[in-house]
Amino acid sequence: MKLPQAFLEKMQDLLGGEFAAFLQSYELPRAAGLRANSLKVTAAKLRALLPFAVEPVPWCPDGFYYDDAAVRPAKHPYFYAGLYYIQEPSAMLPAQMLAPQPGERVLDLCAAPGGKSVQLAGQLARQGLLVANDIHPQRAKALLKNLERCGAVNAVVCNETPDRLARVFAGFFDKILVDAPCSGEGMFRKDPDMVRTWSEQAVAKYAAWQADILRHVPAMLRPGGTVVYSTCTFSPEENEKQLGRFLAGHPDFALEGSERLWPHKVRGEGHFVAKLVHRQTSGDEPVPASPRRPPLAPAVRQALADFARQVWGQADAWEAWLPEGGTVVERAGHVLWESAALPGLKGLRILRSGWLLGTLEKGRFRPSQALALGLPEPAVAEARQRCDFTARDEAGRYAAVRYLRGETVQADERDWPAGWHLVAVDGFALGWAKGAGGWLKNEYPPGWRWEDGEEG
Ligand SMILES: C[S@@+](CC[C@H](N)C(=O)[O-])C[C@H]1O[C@@H](n2cnc3c(N)ncnc32)[C@H](O)[C@@H]1O
Structure with a gap:
């Protein structure tokens, strides 16, 4: 690799006797890493699940090295389920x-x-x-x-x-x-x-x-x-x-x-x-006050309850997924959970003020991709309307990839009930599908899809 002369001179001054070893490091392959997402999986469980070898990163208990000449971790359904993040x-x-x-x-x-x-x-x-x-x-x-x-x-x-x-x-x-x-x-x-x-x-x-x-x-x-x-x-x-x-x-x-x-x-x-x-030199200063959030309209609660009954068999199941210390609000048809600690954000460019649970369409609740991926483990396990894939064998993995590509859902041949179904791979949520006429319609959002032309 050809490095700028001025850079080399600066590094020589900075490193002295170590400069030669530093230069030699440019001949070595770069280190590639991924990190277990502790919101979904422990490092030990991820290591057991991954179909390729990894080695621990000494300074991060959730971090692993992988061989990027041999594997592409971003091309696996577990990546789409958010089990890990690829990080240097x-x-x-x-x-x-x-x-x-x-x-x-x-x-x-x-x-x-x-x-x-x-x-x-x-x-x-x-x-x-x-x-x-x-x-x-x-x-x-x-x-x-x-x-x-x-x-x-x-x-x-x-x-x-x-x-x-x-x-x-x-x-x-x-x-x-x-x-x-x-x-x-x-x-x-x-x-x-x-x-x-x-x-x-x-x-x-x-x-x-x-x-x-x-x-x-x-x-x-x-x-x-x-x-x-x-x-x-x-x-x-x-x-x-x-x-x-x-x-x-x-x-x-x-x-x-x-x-x-x-x-x-x-x-x-x-x-x-x-x-x-x-160094604390004064007493705690008052933090900005959170605005009062209006209670959720009965029609929105009803829409959430209908959805929860469909997927979990219980109208109040949605309240159990929510983190502590916040409230559900509805803004212009978007239903979000927001932290109670959040101050008023007026005037700021905000892409998301909390967990987007879904949207209201003609009074009905439509779950978001963020809802599927943010559900805590028990909520995934307890979903009654669920379509399960496995990535543990080639056929199952291929079916999961087809779902991630937005293709026809290759689920087993049963008469799938109408309404929303949570789609999961080995117990980890991937997204949603919708039952209609005994079939499952793929509801994986276009902006999230596995890109065409890439192998599964
Ligand atoms: C080193 S990258 C951050 C990488 C990131 N922390 C991560 O782990 O993925 C620096 C980022 O700072 C952003 N940036 C540059 N100037 C900024 C500013 N004045 N305020 C906020 N962000 C800024 C850039 O757009 C860029 O995404």
């Missing part, structure tokens, strides 16, 4: 260092496409609140889909600038992750395009962007809160020097620790991660 192993460290606890309020400020957001949602275990934001509109859409696929029910997805977020979320978050845009020097092996766009001016430009993003972080943190700052680059201007300037301007913060992951020392790409804690 070093990128698993920032959320580990932030270590949110269930019930906390967490902001992922630069979140798309969402690897770390999904990890944070797993750590929160359906309790508390995750606000996942990205400034780029298309990337924010990808973030939403990844969070939905992984069943992150307590996540709010925004497409905002940090300063506009800070106006709404003053003193709100227990923990904030700033996975900053950067010059990507640590990704040269994974993404050779980053080499082409690298220049010393680019490093300076990113350093200025990062400072501008960091500037708004203290205002959103509660007194005594924690911030993790991470990049996938080596340049001190974007890492230690960046934080040095931040700390000089914010004496109420302290650096609790930092780590550099070097590709010649670990099985992973280059990363920098630092943890900053706010």
Whole structure:
């Protein structure tokens, strides 16, 4: 790989005697990883389920290496069921260092496409609140889909600038992750395009962007809160020097620790991660008040009850799936569960304010893809109207892939009752199908489908 001369000179200065080993790491294949989604499966269970070999990532208990020359984990029904997220192993460290606890309020400020957001949602275990934001509109859409696929029910997805977020979320978050845009020097092996766009001016430009993003972080943190700052680059201007300037301007913060992951020392790409804690100097400040949410209209409750009776045989089954600490609201035909902790979001660009359960069509409830993928395990197991696939044998796996492609549902030949059926693979929800005339109609949404032309 041809690397820019100015980059090599900088790295030689930075690494001294280790420079030769660092250069040699560019001759080695990059490390590929995936992480068990703890909202759906434990790492041990995933390892037992996967039809290919994986090895543990030392710094992340849910993380695994796989051989990307031999397997394509994104082409498996379990990926579509959200059992794992494909993530570069070093990128698993920032959320580990932030270590949110269930019930906390967490902001992922630069979140798309969402690897770390999904990890944070797993750590929160359906309790508390995750606000996942990205400034780029298309990337924010990808973030939403990844969070939905992984069943992150307590996540709010925004497409905002940090300063506009800070106006709404003053003193709100227990923990904030700033996975900053950067010059990507640590990704040269994974993404050779980053080499082409690298220049010393680019490093300076990113350093200025990062400072501008960091500037708004203290205002959103509660007194005594924690911030993790991470990049996938080596340049001190974007890492230690960046934080040095931040700390000089914010004496109420302290650096609790930092780590550099070097590709010649670990099985992973280059990363920098630092943890900053706010030294509580004043009492807790009041967090923004949540707006009162009107009670759900009786007609909406009835529509939910009719749907729940159809799928689970019980009208109140829907209340059991909901996470604690929130309410169901209806907005312009969209039925959502929202966290009670959420302040008023007026004026912000919000892609999703909570868990989209479904929509109302002519007074009837139509379940969303996010509902299927966010259902807790018992709700999947207890669904009476359910169509099961298995990925444990080739024929079953092929039938599941056909469903994911949006083709005719290849279910066993029984007389399928009318109404909604939850579709699952080996006990994990994939989506919905609808019974009509004894058959099942495929309701897997077009934007989620297994792409044509790809093997099953
Ligand atoms: C390194 S990537 C984030 C990767 C992500 N955390 C993950 O794990 O998938 C940086 C992201 O920051 C976003 N970004 C850039 N400037 C931003 C800003 N001022 N505010 C919020 N997001 C920003 C970019 O669109 C990009 O998606």
